[in-house]
Amino acid sequence: MTSARLGCVVLDDYQSAAKGAADWSQLEHAVDVEFEKRFIGEPEALIERLQNADIVVANRERTRFDAATLAALPKLKLLVTTGMGNAAIDMLAAKSRNIVVSGTGSDGxxxxxxxxxxxxxxxxxxxxxxxxxxxxxxxxxxxxxxxxxxxxxxxxxxxxxxxxxxxxxxxxxxxxxxxxxxxxxxxxxxxxxxxxxxxxxxxxxxxxxxxxxxxxxxxxxxxxxxxxxxxxxxxxxxxxxxxxxxxxxxxxxxxxxxxxxxxxxxxxxxxxxxxxxxxxxxxxxTPHLGYVTDVTYAAFFSQALEDILAFLAGTPIRVLN
Structure with a gap:
């Protein structure tokens, strides 16, 4: 979509597991990927952390993206959520700002x-x-x-x-x-x-x-x-x-x-x-462990990677908004 390098932040990677769950090297030609282990609950701190992010991968509903937060992230172009639904994302606000929201499959x-x-x-x-x-x-x-x-x-x-x-x-x-x-x-x-x-x-x-x-x-x-x-x-x-x-x-x-x-x-x-x-x-x-398994994370982040590659190719997939 652009010749300039993009920035991607994978949020809420509590177990430092996301990096090993997918082959992120496929993005080396175009995207710099960072993995954030911390939970950043304060909106101001979250906005500061994501100021340079063109792409964000949100792990389930751990971080809220309301209209005000999205408005404060002018560079954001793609927001990937693990799973095919996320109540923590204001889908209408994202659409109004031309932010594509893509999801991934999940297993019950x-x-x-x-x-x-x-x-x-x-x-x-x-x-x-x-x-x-x-x-x-x-x-x-x-x-x-x-x-x-x-x-x-x-x-x-x-x-x-x-x-x-x-x-x-x-x-x-x-x-x-x-x-x-x-x-x-x-x-x-x-x-x-x-x-x-x-x-x-x-x-x-x-x-x-x-x-x-x-x-x-x-x-x-x-x-x-x-x-x-x-x-x-x-x-x-x-x-x-x-x-x-x-x-x-x-x-x-x-x-x-x-x-x-x-x-x-x-x-x-x-x-x-x-x-x-x-x-x-x-x-x-227990600390919301329901979906937190090796198999689920492999599916989440490999498909998040697919979402990003499709977006870069100009053909977004699994679009939720």
Whole structure:
């Protein structure tokens, strides 16, 4: 597109993994690529860091690009997001400034795998037992057997369906609910369709959230639904933090209304050690690891590289705006 060399910044490369996940040498002829490991949360600092960037690769929704930020980056021509959707990017503002936004493919399997890691960790008290044995303790908890119990899924898309298969393999009764789920699609996934969201929360021994965050689903899991859960039941969220009313969750934890909750997503990320949810021993927290695997990163950044090469050739691909 131009004979001048371009600058590219790959943001939020927390594990310093992006450089090894793709053959960036393919850009040596035209683009200088820098990898930023830090999370830059302050808009002013982000704008300063990206002043000379013609291309930015944003890793999922870790960094927000609102209209004001985009307006302050006059050199920006291409914004690549890993995944084919990014709620942290103002797509209309980018389009109005002639900034191309391209995406990459993604795979739901890693998030389904983490969901089961969290369910099993809670059910068998893996973290306190592992820490306990190092401190000289031996068998301090009673496990929560999964076979014969009910797994309730809120959302039965790619990730929810994968989680359902494992639940069935464990001998669980699997039920699901979503606004548009019908009996035929539920049967195809090998699950029961719950008659209502309330019925799902009443019957579930483990409730796992796999819904898309929309204005309609924000705060979906509220005080009413949490109040319907069994005191012995567990809640898991590897989808989006906004699906749960956080104040209502804190209230139910305070009164021992549920056995535990596992969270991989938070309202503000990276979250801080003073997050009020961390005051409860029954909260198992992980730092948004759902998609963070070697295979996913290889797909993300190899396709981000493809997006950049296509843009340089004047034929952008996977355009989202």
């Amino acid at each position: 399997a890693p998030t389904a795998e983490l969901t089961w890691a969290l369910i099993l960790a809670m059910a068998r008290s893996i973290v306190p037992e592992a820490n306990g044995i190092r401190a000289g303790a031996w068998q301090s908890s009673l496990g929560f057997a999964l076979s014969g119990r009910t797994l309730g899924l809120v959302g039965l898309g790619r990730v929810g369906s994968a989680v359902a298969k494992v639940g069935t393999a464990f001998g669980m009764r699997v039920a699901a609910w979503s606004p548009r789920l019908d009996d035929e699609r539920a049967a195809a996934a090998g699950v029961e369709r719950a008659s209502s969201l309330e019925a799902l929360f009443q019957s579930g021994d483990v409730i796992s959230l796999h819904a898309t965050l929309t204005p309609e689903s924000r705060g979906l899991v509220d005080a009413k639904l949490l109040g319907l859960m069994k005191p012995s039941a567990y809640l898991v969220n590897t989808s989006r933090a906004g699906l749960i009313d956080e104040a209502a969750l804190i209230a139910v934890l305070k009164r021992d209304g549920i056995a535990g909750v596992a969270l991989d997503v938070f309202a503000t990320e990276p979250t801080q050690a003073d997050n009020p949810l961390f005051a409860f021993e029954r909260v198992l927290a």
